[in-house]
Amino acid sequence: MVYDVVIVGGGPAGCATALALKRFDPTRSFLLIDDADQIYSSFLAPALSDRLSQDTSIGNHTRCTGNASAWGSRQLQEQYSIMNPYGSGLHLDRALFDQSLRDACCETNSDCVPSRMIRERFISVEKQDGTWSVHTEHLDTRTSNCHRSKWVVDATGRKQSSHGSFRVKLGAKVLKKDNLLAFYSLFVSSEDDNDHRTLTEATESGWWYTSQLAHNKRIVVYHTDDDDASAKVARKPDGFLDLLHNHTVHISQIILERNYSLPPGAKFPHCTAAGSSILEPICNEVERWCAVGDAAMAFDPLSSQGIITALNAGCFIGEELTKRIAVESDGTGTTDGICSIADYFDAAGQRYETQKKYYYRHARFDGEFWAKRRL
Numbered sequence: 236m237v238y239d240v241v242i243v244g245g246g247p248a249g250c251a252t253a254l255a256l257k258r259f260d261p262t263r264s265f266l267l268i269d270d271a272d273q274i275y276s277s278f279l280a281p282a283l284s285d286r287l288s289q290d291t292s293i294g295n296h297t298r299c300t301g302n303a304s305a306w307g308s309r310q311l312q313e314q315y316s317i318m319n320p321y322g323s324g325l326h327l328d329r330a331l332f333d334q335s336l337r338d339a340c341c342e343t344n345s346d347c348v349p350s351r352m353i354r355e356r357f358i359s360v361e362k363q364d365g366t367w368s369v370h371t372e373h374l375d376t377r378t379s380n381c382h383r384s385k386w387v388v389d390a391t392g393r394k395q396s397s398h399g400s401f402r403v404k405l406g407a408k409v410l411k412k413d414n415l416l417a418f419y420s421l422f423v424s425s426e427d428d429n430d431h432r433t434l435t436e437a438t439e440s441g442w443w444y445t446s447q448l449a450h451n452k453r454i455v456v457y458h459t460d461d462d463d464a465s466a467k468v469a470r471k472p473d474g475f476l477d478l479l480h481n482h483t484v485h486i487s488q489i490i491l492e493r494n495y496s497l498p499p500g501a502k503f504p505h506c507t508a509a510g511s512s513i514l515e516p517i518c519n520e521v522e523r524w525c526a527v528g529d530a531a532m533a534f535d536p537l538s539s540q541g542i543i544t545a546l547n548a549g550c551f552i553g554e555e556l557t558k559r560i561a562v563e564s565d566g567t568g569t570t571d572g573i574c575s576i577a578d579y580f581d582a583a584g585q586r587y588e589t590q591k592k593y594y595y596r597h598a599r600f601d602g603e604f605w606a607k608r609r610l
C-alpha cells in the first residue's frame with residue numbers, strides 16, 4: 236500500500252505530527268517508524284494527559300517546584316512555580332514520556348485507516364515514479380522492509396544514524412551554529428532530597444544545571460564548547476567531579492550536603508551534542524518531504540524549549556500535510572488555508588535567536604564561551 240505520510244522518528248515531533256494528521260483528517264494514513272528501545276497534550280489525544288498525571292502520581296515523573304539560577308550574579312534568583320499561571324512543570328522520565336506519546340499514536344488509530352507504528356530502523360530513502368520508498372530494518376530480525384508513501388517526514392531528532400541521516404539523504408544540509416556539548420551524569424543518594432527545583436549555574440567556561448529525578452536520582456549536566464579546555468577534562472569521572480566542585484557553588488553544595496555519589500558500576504559522564512543547528516532547506520514541497528523537531532531546528536538546552544517546540548511544530552506539520560494531501564490526492568481541499576512551512580520555521584528560528592542572545596548577554600562572565608554567544 237502507499238501511505239499518505241511516512242514519519243521516521245517517534246519522539247515528540249514525530250508523534251505530534253502523527254496525532255495531528257489523525258486529528259485534522261482521520262481518513263489519512265500514516266506509518267510512524269521508530270527505533271527507540273521499547274519500555275514499559277491532551278489537545279492531540281485526551282488520554283495523554285491522564286497518562287501523564289497517572290505516571291506522575293506513582294512517582295515516574297516528578298513535579299518541578301521552580302527554577303533557581305546563579306546567572307547574572309553569584310546569588311540564586313528564584314522563580315517559584317506557585318507564581319506561574321501554568322503551575323508547576325515536570326521533570327520527565329523521557330523514555331516513559333516518549334513511550335506514552337507513541338502509545339497515544341497507536342490508540343487513536345481507527346479500524347478503517349491502516350495507520351500504524353512500527354519498531355524499525357530507517358536505512359535509506361528514494362523516490363520512484365513520484366512515490367517515496369523508505370527502506371528500513373527490523374530491530375530484532377534484521378530483515379529489510381520497504382514502505383511507500385506520498386510524503387515523508389524526518390523526525391529523527393538531532394543525532395546522525397550510523398547509516399547516515401534521513402535529512403542528508405533527502406538532499407538537505409545541517410548548518411551548525413555552534414559546537415556545544417552536554418556532559419551529564421546521574422547521581423544517587425540514600426538521603427531525602429526535598430529540593431525539586433531546576434538549578435542553573437553559569438561558570439567561566441560554560442553552564443551547569445541539576446534537577447532531581449524520580450527514584451532518588453539527580454542529574455547534573457555541564458555544557459561547554461567542544462574546543463574548550465574543560466571539555467577534555469569533563470569526559471572523565473574525576474575531571475567531571477573536579478569541575479563540578481571547583482567551578483560551581485550551589486550545585487556542588489546540593490551534591491555534597493545530600494551525600495550524592497556516582498552510581499557504582501555505571502559509566503558516567505556521558506557526552507551528547509547540544510548545539511544549535513538548522514536544516515537547509517527544512518522542507519521541499521515539490522518533492523513532498525519536510526523535517527520537524529530537532530531534525531529541522533535544534534535548540535540550546537538553556538532554552539528548555541525543545542520538547543514544546545517539537546510538539547507545536549508537529550501539530551503544525553500534521554495539519555499542513557492534511558491540507559496539501561487533500562488538494563493533491565482528491566481535490567477535496569482548497570489551497571486558501573495552506574500556510575508556508577518555511578515561514579513557520581523562519582519565525583520560530585528568529586524568536587529563538589533573539590531569546591538566546593538575551594540570556595547569554597545577561598550572564599556575568601565574559602570569557603570566550605560567553606563572548607561568541609553574544610555576537
Ligand SMILES: Cc1cc2nc3c(=O)[nH]c(=O)nc-3n(C[C@H](O)[C@H](O)[C@H](O)COP(=O)(O)OP(=O)(O)OC[C@H]3O[C@@H](n4cnc5c(N)ncnc54)[C@H](O)[C@@H]3O)c2cc1C
Pocket residue numbers: 243244245246247248249268269270271333355356357358390391392393394396417456507508509527528529530534536539540541542543545
Ligand atoms: C542535554 C540536553 C538537555 C535537554 N533538556 C531539555 C529540557 O529540559 N526541556 C526541553 O523541552 N527540551 C530539552 N532538550 C531538547 C529535547 O530533548 C529535544 O528538543 C526533543 O527531544 C526533540 O524531539 P524530537 O522528536 O525532534 O527528537 P527526539 O526526541 O530525538 O526523537 C527522535 C526519535 O527518532 C528515532 N530515530 C532516530 N533515528 C532513527 C532511525 N534511523 N530510524 C528510526 N527511528 C529513528 C529516535 O529513536 C527517537 O525516538 C534537551 C536536549 C539536550 C541535548
